[in-house]
Amino acid sequence: MQLPVTVPFHDDETPLSLASRLAIANGYRSLAEFLSCTDVRAAAIRQCEEGAIEQLSTWSGIPKSRLVRHQILGGTGSWRLGDATLTKKMRPGNRHRFCPQCVMDDYSQTAGRPNAAPYVRAYWCVRLVNTCEVHECPLTEVEASKTDASDFSSFVVSNLAQLRKEAESTTNAAGADLARYVIARIRGDLSNIFLDGLESMVAFELCDRLGEVVRRHKAAPQEVLDANNDVTLGFNIASQGPRAIEDFVTSILASTKLSTRDFRTFFGSLRSWLALHRSEPNFGEVAELFQSIAERSFPLGVDEVFIFPTKKRVLHSITTASSQWGLTEKIVRTMLEDAGVIERSDLPHNNVLFDAASANAIFGKQQTGMSIRDIHREWRLPQSQIRALVLNGFLPKVEGSGGRAGSRIVVNREVFEDLKRKIDGDVVAASELTDHVPLREAATNRNGNLEAILQAVVTGELKVVRYGGSYFTNLWVSRSDLARLH
Numbered sequence: 001m002q003l004p005v006t007v008p009f010h011d012d013e014t015p016l017s018l019a020s021r022l023a024i025a026n027g028y029r030s031l032a033e034f035l036s037c038t039d040v041r042a043a044a045i046r047q048c049e050e051g052a053i054e055q056l057s058t059w060s061g062i063p064k065s066r067l068v069r070h071q072i073l074g075g076t077g078s079w080r081l082g083d084a085t086l087t088k089k090m091r092p093g094n095r096h097r098f099c100p101q102c103v104m105d106d107y108s109q110t111a112g113r114p115n116a117a118p119y120v121r122a123y124w125c126v127r128l129v130n131t132c133e134v135h136e137c138p139l140t141e142v143e144a145s146k147t148d149a150s151d152f153s154s155f156v157v158s159n160l161a162q163l164r165k166e167a168e169s170t171t172n173a174a175g176a177d178l179a180r181y182v183i184a185r186i187r188g189d190l191s192n193i194f195l196d197g198l199e200s201m202v203a204f205e206l207c208d209r210l211g212e213v214v215r216r217h218k219a220a221p222q223e224v225l226d227a228n229n230d231v232t233l234g235f236n237i238a239s240q241g242p243r244a245i246e247d248f249v250t251s252i253l254a255s256t257k258l259s260t261r262d263f264r265t266f267f268g269s270l271r272s273w274l275a276l277h278r279s280e281p282n283f284g285e286v287a288e289l290f291q292s293i294a295e296r297s298f299p300l301g302v303d304e305v306f307i308f309p310t311k312k313r314v315l316h317s318i319t320t321a322s323s324q325w326g327l328t329e330k331i332v333r334t335m336l337e338d339a340g341v342i343e344r345s346d347l348p349h350n351n352v353l354f355d356a357a358s359a360n361a362i363f364g365k366q367q368t369g370m371s372i373r374d375i376h377r378e379w380r381l382p383q384s385q386i387r388a389l390v391l392n393g394f395l396p397k398v399e400g401s402g403g404r405a406g407s408r409i410v411v412n413r414e415v416f417e418d419l420k421r422k423i424d425g426d427v428v429a430a431s432e433l434t435d436h437v438p439l440r441e442a443a444t445n446r447n448g449n450l451e452a453i454l455q456a457v458v459t460g461e462l463k464v465v466r467y468g469g470s471y472f473t474n475l476w477v478s479r480s481d482l483a484r485l486h
């Protein structure tokens with residue numbers, strides 16, 4: 001049965017807002033009081049359950065199809081609002097979110113009952129929008145109990161004086177463009193060529209995490225950082241498209257404030273988020289975009305993983321070139337300066353970048369040096385053990401490489417290959433490994449003294465066999481030979 005008093009429904013309104021207004025318009029003190037006379041729960045209206053919407057349609061005289069557009073699902077997964085998909089953390093939760101000026105405009109401009117006029121705009125429920133699209137003022141957020149949060153009209157009636165005061169004293173806020181964009185996504189309107197191509201959830205999360213990068217590097221004036229939340233900061237860049245995102249990355253890298261150029265920390269959580277979702281179809285485009293930006297901005301080597309393994313090296317730093325060609329950083333730097341590839345500067349070695357093609361022209365295409373990481377990749381031995389072998393001279397490093405911290409040690413590839421040959425053994429079948437232990441384990445059993453074991457192998461005192469591929473971890477020795485060693 002239709003209620004005696006009805007109210008006009010707005011296309012951007014949530015169904016729960018309509019229920020709350022109907023209750024007040026018909027003389028109930030609250031939505032809870034009204035619903036207690038029915039078998040409908042507020043949560044069922046919020047989630048647009050069939051029976052509840054049927055009833056709401058009957059009470060209001062509004063067709064069901066108009067009522068179900070703004071469904072707010074609970075639970076832990078994503079939820080849909082109109083045409084937009086949103087994540088759990090963008091859900092409103094138990095609180096009122098509203099623009100005081102919109103509320104007072106609704107109140108004073110209605111031809112009907114003023115208490116029942118203010119309504120909840122669907123985009124207010126998205127907890128990444130903090131600004132009113134009309135008045136460009138901050139949205140107010142008020143915590144409420146679960147029941148009260150469902151009942152906006154009662155809240156307005158109880159707090160009218162306060163709301164009026166707030167509406168008169170509001171200030172301007174950043175973020176109205178973001179609010180308009182969120183509204184467009186809820187409506188299903190196309191308004192941004194780049195972001196519209198991404199699923200709304202991915203687009204908003206991208207803006208949020210990109211904003212974190214802006215804040216991380218203080219890449220905007222302090223007053224801008226103070227006035228905007230992360231998602232707005234990111235939206236201001238991402239809404240201009242891929243080129244603007246890359247220009248932003250380039251501009252931070254060019255800034256003299258940046259002390260290290262580490263791709264692992266530069267992008268903060270943006271990189272780990274994309275790496276986590278990289279194989280999901282909705283993330284493909286944006287993951288590829290950041291991979292290609294990183295390859296053009298950082299000295300990533302072949303197979304080095306940013307989001308995906310790098311296919312082709314675009315840039316070298318002095319440090320990576322030093323590893324690749326087995327030369328000290330000082331020599332690499334001098335050769336590049338002499339060839340006019342780089343300018344003389346005070347920048348640290350790992351911050352001096354140049355294109356990989358010109359490095360090939362100067363140093364040759366052959367890789368003649370290896371970093372500890374390269375050796376680890378070929379050998380599968382922990383980097384700490386490799387470093388120990390190098391530092392005690394068993395696997396000698398390139399003279400002058402490494403520095404005090406020993407972090408940029410370079411080993412000549414030929415020296416490494418030579419050692420590899422010396423400690424290799426005949427390939428055997430699994431059945432022949434009768435009383436054998438892995439070579440690495442043998443070292444661990446002898447107080448981790450890998451060097452002593454290897455020395456015995458090199459001098460022929462200890463015989464090694466190989467079972468499987470070329471990794472160090474596939475080398476085995478017999479227990480009896482080991483026992484004879486001492």
Ligand SMILES: [Zn+2]
Nearest residue numbers: 099102132135
């Ligand atoms: Zn407003």
